[in-house]
Amino acid sequence: MIGSLSVQEKKVLRNLEEKADVAKLAQKSGMDQSAVMRAALSLNERGLITINELKSSIAVLTPEGAVYAREGTPERKMLVALASSGGETVDDVAKRASLPDDQVQIALAWVRRKGWVEFAKRDEKNILAITEKGAAALSKKSSEEELLERLEAGGQDLEWMPQEILPELENLERRGLIEIEDKTTREIELTALGREATAAGVELVEEISDLTSDMIKSWMWRGAKLRRYDVLAPGAPIYPGKSHPQQQVIDELREILLQMGFTEISSRIVESEFWNFDALFQAQDHPAREIHDSLSVSNPEQTKLPPPDIFNKVARAHEKGTAGSTGWGYNFSKQISQRPVLCSQTTAATVRYLASKPKPPVKVFCISRVYRHEKIDYKHLAEFYQCEGIVMDKGLTLRNMHGYLKQIVGKLGLEKIRFRPGYFPYTEPSTEADVYFPDKGEWLEILGAGMFRPELLKPLGINYPVLAWGIGFSRLAMLKLGINDIRELYKNDLDWLQEKRMI
Numbered sequence: 001m002i003g004s005l006s007v008q009e010k011k012v013l014r015n016l017e018e019k020a021d022v023a024k025l026a027q028k029s030g031m032d033q034s035a036v037m038r039a040a041l042s043l044n045e046r047g048l049i050t051i052n053e054l055k056s057s058i059a060v061l062t063p064e065g066a067v068y069a070r071e072g073t074p075e076r077k078m079l080v081a082l083a084s085s086g087g088e089t090v091d092d093v094a095k096r097a098s099l100p101d102d103q104v105q106i107a108l109a110w111v112r113r114k115g116w117v118e119f120a121k122r123d124e125k126n127i128l129a130i131t132e133k134g135a136a137a138l139s140k141k142s143s144e145e146e147l148l149e150r151l152e153a154g155g156q157d158l159e160w161m162p163q164e165i166l167p168e169l170e171n172l173e174r175r176g177l178i179e180i181e182d183k184t185t186r187e188i189e190l191t192a193l194g195r196e197a198t199a200a201g202v203e204l205v206e207e208i209s210d211l212t213s214d215m216i217k218s219w220m221w222r223g224a225k226l227r228r229y230d231v232l233a234p235g236a237p238i239y240p241g242k243s244h245p246q247q248q249v250i251d252e253l254r255e256i257l258l259q260m261g262f263t264e265i266s267s268r269i270v271e272s273e274f275w276n277f278d279a280l281f282q283a284q285d286h287p288a289r290e291i292h293d294s295l296s297v298s299n300p301e302q303t304k305l306p307p308p309d310i311f312n313k314v315a316r317a318h319e320k321g322t323a324g325s326t327g328w329g330y331n332f333s334k335q336i337s338q339r340p341v342l343c344s345q346t347t348a349a350t351v352r353y354l355a356s357k358p359k360p361p362v363k364v365f366c367i368s369r370v371y372r373h374e375k376i377d378y379k380h381l382a383e384f385y386q387c388e389g390i391v392m393d394k395g396l397t398l399r400n401m402h403g404y405l406k407q408i409v410g411k412l413g414l415e416k417i418r419f420r421p422g423y424f425p426y427t428e429p430s431t432e433a434d435v436y437f438p439d440k441g442e443w444l445e446i447l448g449a450g451m452f453r454p455e456l457l458k459p460l461g462i463n464y465p466v467l468a469w470g471i472g473f474s475r476l477a478m479l480k481l482g483i484n485d486i487r488e489l490y491k492n493d494l495d496w497l498q499e500k501r502m503i
């Protein structure tokens with residue numbers, strides 16, 4: 001074991017007598033403190049020493065306190081100036097003492113508080129006069145001044161300070177002349193194995209750790225002592241480049257859907273209220289359109305509308321109904337439809353795509369960011385990812401929907417799934433899916449699904465059933481990555497990002 005130690009580690013052992021703090025050991029061994037700590041950590045891993053941390057509080061001067069300790073306190077300067085004049089106004093004494101403007105009131109307050117001066121009347125002027133206590137103070141420094149001088153030489157450990165000067169210490173801290181800082185001292189102590197090693201003798205021999213080509217060519221290696229290596233010693237961790245953990249979840253889900261024959265489409269950041277709400281048969285006075293739910297955009301002021309045929313059919317569906325529905329019974333507004341908003345749901349992208357592909361088969365998905373005026377907490381963000389998919393074909397039923405969802409969830413490694421009735425504004429029938437997580441021992445909702453309502457499909461010229469599902473991607477990412485707060489994904493915690501394994 002001794003033979004495998006580095007020169008620095010041997011120096012620490014040779015100069016360590018039972019125990020010593022790092023600073024003293026560095027001075028004794030001729031090494032800097034960082035080198036001593038590196039060697040000590042290695043010796044600690046080998047069981048030769050222990051490292052103890054001793055915490056204490058020390059009093060140190062602030063910049064203002066350092067000036068007072070070096071040049072004298074303002075009250076001392078005022079007292080000395082007053083003694084040389086025999087009594088003057090505050091302004092005259094301050095001028096004689098060469099006190100800066102910001103120190104005059106400080107000096108006056110403290111000479112009066114300490115009872116060194118008093119005001120007297122002379123020629124109808126208020127002048128300062130020295131009291132007996134002040135005269136006595138001229139020949140003797142106050143305990144606060146003595147403490148400032150002691151601290152000027154270096155910080156003082158509170159544990160070793162006499163109890164009688166602690167009130168002065170508190171006064172100086174209140175005046176902002178000192179600060180109390182926490183200090184950590186590391187003490188290195190030999191273990192039984194370390195004592196045995198030092199008793200056996202630790203010889204300092206210059207060793208070569210890197211065998212260079214020049215040393216081999218010149219045969220220098222034959223007379224050199226090569227340092228022994230422990231091939232089983234753990235190396236430093238390596239963090240290769242990798243995708244962000246959330247991106248890994250996105251890529252995994254994307255790969256599953258592509259394998260199942262889906263085609264990926266993209267959504268828009270800025271969307272019209274027509275595609276974001278109107279085309280989904282959501283009334284123009286619905287609460288979700290208010291400023292507290294969706295985020296409006298001021299530039300551009302208006303967005304482009306779809307072809308007149310689609311726009312007019314959607315407007316009639318809202319006003320008078322379609323496919324057996326009576327509609328919402330209000331006057332549909334073109335101006336509202338043209339208003340731009342930040343896309344609040346990826347359904348806008350899938351419905352826009354459906355309008356351009358009204359004939360089956362259609363099988364697409366979208367993974368994109370959406371934006372809502374949410375109150376940010378551990379499970380809500382104003383900007384987050386959504387994943388949505390649709391399937392259109394002849395004869396599709398809710399049973400087909402459940403089959404798709406079981407396959408998707410199973411490929412994500414989630415084996416147990418259950419379905420229950422649900423409600424969503426633009427699907428009927430609707431279903432919600434819960435997945436069982438053994439680690440948590442509970443069922444958690446992970447997605448919602450349903451069949452698009454005819455009030456949505458008919459105005460777009462679609463005469464076939466459409467299955468639609470949406471995965472709560474934030475919930476999925478939290479569960480897959482084992483975190484309890486969605487904000488952890490965006491903290492840029494380098495340690496977490498480096499150590500998080502690929503899922």
